Amino acid sequence: MSNESLISNSDITEAVSTINPIVFQVINAVIILLIGFVIGKILQKLSLKIFEMIELDRITRKRFKIRRLSKILSSILESIIYIIAIIIALNKLNIATTIVNTIIILLLIVMIMFIVFGVNDIFANFFAGIFFRMRKNISVGEEIRIKDKKRTIQGKIEKINMLDIRINTGREELIIIPNTLLSKSIVTKTRKNRKN
Structure with a gap:
């Protein structure tokens, strides 16, 4: 016992x-x-x-x-x-720390890639906006024609931002064009600043 x-x-x-x-x-x-x-x-x-x-x-x-x-x-x-x-x-x-660490690192990389690619357009538009401001070749109030591969837009510049330009076409529509698209397009001034 x-x-x-x-x-x-x-x-x-x-x-x-x-x-x-x-x-x-x-x-x-x-x-x-x-x-x-x-x-x-x-x-x-x-x-x-x-x-x-x-x-x-x-x-x-x-x-x-x-x-x-x-x-x-x-x-x-x-x-x-x-x-x-x-x-x-x-x-x-x-x-299983190696497997868990690998999975978590991959998730972090994917999350960082989403952030980077999501912000990528913002940075490209921002730097294109800086370029336009430095060149000062277009300004608010001017009438311009923007032509890219797909279409032509004509109107009066209402506002120029660091990310985009806003154009009033005169047909009760305000078109917002990203600066990167503007930098890849042919821009023609149709009239100088016109005071209304």
């Missing part, structure tokens, strides 16, 4: 010693996740406040016609912190 209790005690001791590190790993992983989520939320709110202080939304809405960029950027920051916390927690649990 005593021999059986010794075996069962040793089995229990072995089981506890095996389970004990696993429990600590799970507890550590949960704590890391909680801390990561708290830090992510704090940084998201802090970055949102900083973006509000520098009036990022007003600047980007006015110049680039992008609404709520501060919300988008702060959410991306929050998501990155969450992903880092998840990676660290999974490493603590020794769960």
Whole structure:
């Protein structure tokens, strides 16, 4: 009887010693996740406040016609912190870290590519807008004809932005042409500034 209790005690001791590190790993992983989520939320709110202080939304809405960029950027920051916390927690649990890290890195690359390609047109239009401003070859109030491969647009320039030009065709339509498209088109002045 005593021999059986010794075996069962040793089995229990072995089981506890095996389970004990696993429990600590799970507890550590949960704590890391909680801390990561708290830090992510704090940084998201802090970055949102900083973006509000520098009036990022007003600047980007006015110049680039992008609404709520501060919300988008702060959410991306929050998501990155969450992903880092998840990676660290999974490493603590020794769960196929190479596979998980590869998947997460691929997801981050895809997310970055979406951001870069989404902003690519904005940068191209912005630099084309700088080019037009430096050359000063067209100005508000002038009548121009824009011809590209597909169509011809003629009208009076209402507004020139860093991203686009707005042309009133006189047929109760206002056409917005991105600066990159304008830079690839043939632009002809039809009349000089005409004061109405």
